[in-house]
Amino acid sequence: MSQITAVSRELGCHYKDERLPAEEGFAGTMEGLSQVKIAVRKLNIFYQDYQALHEVSMEMKARKVTALIGPSGCGKSTFLRSLNRLNELIEGTRTEGEVVIDGVNIYDPGVDVVGLRKKVGIVFQKPSAFPMSIYENVAYGPRIHGIKKRTVLDEIVETSLKQANLWDEVKDRLHSSALRLSGGQQQRLVIARVLSVNPEIILMDEPASALDPISTAKLEDLIAQLKNEYTIVIVTHNMQQAARVSDFTAFFLNGYLVEFQPTKELFIHPRDKRTEDYITGRFG
Numbered sequence: 001m002s003q004i005t006a007v008s009r010e011l012g013c014h015y016k017d018e019r020l021p022a023e024e025g026f027a028g029t030m031e032g033l034s035q036v037k038i039a040v041r042k043l044n045i046f047y048q049d050y051q052a053l054h055e056v057s058m059e060m061k062a063r064k065v066t067a068l069i070g071p072s073g074c075g076k077s078t079f080l081r082s083l084n085r086l087n088e089l090i091e092g093t094r095t096e097g098e099v100v101i102d103g104v105n106i107y108d109p110g111v112d113v114v115g116l117r118k119k120v121g122i123v124f125q126k127p128s129a130f131p132m133s134i135y136e137n138v139a140y141g142p143r144i145h146g147i148k149k150r151t152v153l154d155e156i157v158e159t160s161l162k163q164a165n166l167w168d169e170v171k172d173r174l175h176s177s178a179l180r181l182s183g184g185q186q187q188r189l190v191i192a193r194v195l196s197v198n199p200e201i202i203l204m205d206e207p208a209s210a211l212d213p214i215s216t217a218k219l220e221d222l223i224a225q226l227k228n229e230y231t232i233v234i235v236t237h238n239m240q241q242a243a244r245v246s247d248f249t250a251f252f253l254n255g256y257l258v259e260f261q262p263t264k265e266l267f268i269h270p271r272d273k274r275t276e277d278y279i280t281g282r283f284g
């Protein structure tokens with residue numbers, strides 16, 4: 001099965017080259033009316049003298065999943081990390097342009113970075129449970145933000161684990177080491193940890209790339225649930241995954257945003273030849 005046929009299956013429709021009628025009426029529907037949560041304007045990012053992103057502008061909508069796709073090294077992770085100012089932890093990086101979240105440019109002087117990273121949580125590729133109990137992994141963030149009362153922490157831990165679809169699997173061993181969990185469980189634990197501090201946006205950098213197919217399916221189900229409450233931006237190498245989980249897809253190439261469209265539109269009617277070449281597997 002070709003890559004594009006596999007993607008078409010996930011979308012429940014057909015790519016134009018498959019010579020079946022493409023779906024119409026995608027743009028301009030309710031999608032167009034949802035609120036913009038993150039607006040990126042003319043973003044340039046440099047590692048020392050190397051420019052990793054060039055004049056990237058795009059808007060991500062509230063309670064939608066936006067997927068970032070593109071070949072290795074095209075700038076997806078750099079872009080993702082710019083959304084909660086994580087790049088500045090890497091020495092020698094420089095950012096120009098604006099990332100406006102709920103009307104505030106997060107690069108303005110005076111922005112509280114700790115508060116920003118609470119509001120915009122991130123999940124990385126490799127599940128990174130802390131070497132402590134399951135309970136303490138989830139209670140860690142709320143404790144740092146000043147919550148001490150045990151009953152409140154208990155409630156946060158339970159709610160976050162339930163939201164991350166992990167509660168039933170761990171409720172009888174909350175005080176055993178998180179490192180004994182499987183990779184898929186650890187990844188959901190990390191998501192519970194992110195949820196425990198009440199974020200509004202969740203960034204995910206290839207969250208399923210180290211997971212087996214069953215854990216990946218669970219994670220994708222979880223993403224579908226979480227978007228009812230959170231705005232999600234996900235980097236993925238897997239186009240079928242982008243087709244399955246996202247509402248919008250951005251295609252990056254060599255540090256440039258080549259195309260950004262509703263996911264179905266991008267996969268059925270790519271506007272740019274380079275997007276078409278990438279999604280049909282001609283390179284990447």
Ligand SMILES: Nc1ncnc2c1ncn2[C@@H]1O[C@H](COP(=O)(O)OP(=O)(O)OP(=O)(O)O)[C@@H](O)[C@H]1O
Pocket residue numbers: 047050052070071072073074075076077078079090
């Ligand atoms: N810390 C760094 N120092 C210098 N250059 C970097 C650094 N991190 C990334 N780069 C460079 O910036 C460019 C974009 O990297 P980035 O990791 O954002 O791409 P990516 O699309 O996420 O790649 P991948 O899919 O392989 O993770 C690459 O050329 C990379 O080599």
